[in-house]
Amino acid sequence: MNPSIRSVRRSHPAAPADPVGTAPNSGPLPGTAGPSPDTGGPFRDSAGPDADGPRRPPEPAPGTSSGGPRGSRGGPARGAVVVAFSITATTAVWLVVVIVAPHVTLAPAWRTAALFCHLTCLVVSFGAVLTVDWFSLRWLLRRERLVTVLATARGAHPLIWSGLAGLLVSGAALGPDTSSTLVRIKLLAVLAVGINGLFLGRVSDRLAAGGDGPLAWTRLVPAAAAATVSQLGWWTATLIGFWNARH
Numbered sequence: 501m502n503p504s505i506r507s508v509r510r511s512h513p514a515a516p517a518d519p520v521g522t523a524p525n526s527g528p529l530p531g532t533a534g535p536s537p538d539t540g541g542p543f544r545d546s547a548g549p550d551a552d553g554p555r556r557p558p559e560p561a562p563g564t565s566s567g568g569p570r571g572s573r574g575g576p577a578r579g580a581v582v583v584a585f586s587i588t589a590t591t592a593v594w595l596v597v598v599i600v601a602p603h604v605t606l607a608p609a610w611r612t613a614a615l616f617c618h619l620t621c622l623v624v625s626f627g628a629v630l631t632v633d634w635f636s637l638r639w640l641l642r643r644e645r646l647v648t649v650l651a652t653a654r655g656a657h658p659l660i661w662s663g664l665a666g667l668l669v670s671g672a673a674l675g676p677d678t679s680s681t682l683v684r685i686k687l688l689a690v691l692a693v694g695i696n697g698l699f700l701g702r703v704s705d706r707l708a709a710g711g712d713g714p715l716a717w718t719r720l721v722p723a724a725a726a727a728t729v730s731q732l733g734w735w736t737a738t739l740i741g742f743w744n745a746r747h
């Protein structure tokens with residue numbers, strides 16, 4: 501039995517800051533009036549019509565379990581295959597970067613240019629992640645509608661992934677010393693961020709599939725875990741990069 505959102509709220513008032521995470525593919529958008537439901541906040545008892553009248557059935561949004569391509573079109577089995585393939589591809593790209601990067605040596609001017617690109621990509625990608633997380637937090641506090649959070653996440657998707665790709669390329673161009681433990685931790689954090697981002701797509705698909713229905717622990721906990729891994733990975737990589745540049 502899945503506990504309803506009411507039970508979630510009772511025992512865990514401080515819910516995770518980013519149930520949607522940075523994943524863009526999330527879905528059904530509530531469209532009801534009234535102060536509480538209209539904010540789309542997660543702690544809603546949606547058992548049947550309420551004072552605002554019957555709810556509109558969840559609309560399939562692009563990229564969701566009900567309407568989108570990733571992870572769900574063709575069933576869960578195909579979704580799992582797609583995720584497995586994406587994880588393998590991401591890990592392979594990461595491995596190539598890790599193997600090639602230590603052998604790269606640039607002239608000082610080019611290294612400065614690479615560092616500029618690195619920091620620009622950091623601003624673009626991590627900035628987009630933080631924006632989505634901020635909107636998700638506002639949704640949890642009932643300051644934002646779910647539709648807004650989902651639209652923000654979808655819009656941020658290209659920024660996040662292109663920025664991450666740019667970080668990999670420019671980071672490799674900077675020729676990291678991969679014999680350093682801190683650098684290894686940073687690179688693992690980057691890999692974790694990438695794989696977790698793929699996983700977040702599945703997690704948000706599941707969240708979205710619930711639509712206006714009760715938000716169960718089985719959906720909330722993976723979302724909270726993925727959001728936490730994302731934040732830890734980003735901050736670890738940022739702090740180590742900052743530290744290494746000065747020592």
Ligand code: HEM
Pocket residue numbers: 597598601615618619622626667668670671672674675676677687689690693733734737738739740741742743744745746
């Ligand atoms: C989530 C991804 C990443 C983040 C958040 C990140 C963050 C940073 C930051 C904040 C700096 C410090 C820049 C400065 O203060 O001048 C930096 C430098 C650097 N990063 Fe990254 N980085 C990421 C990915 C990578 C990757 C994948 C590589 C290597 C393949 C890499 C290699 C480097 C190198 C070599 C430096 C210069 C350090 C030095 O000057 O000794 N970074 N990074």
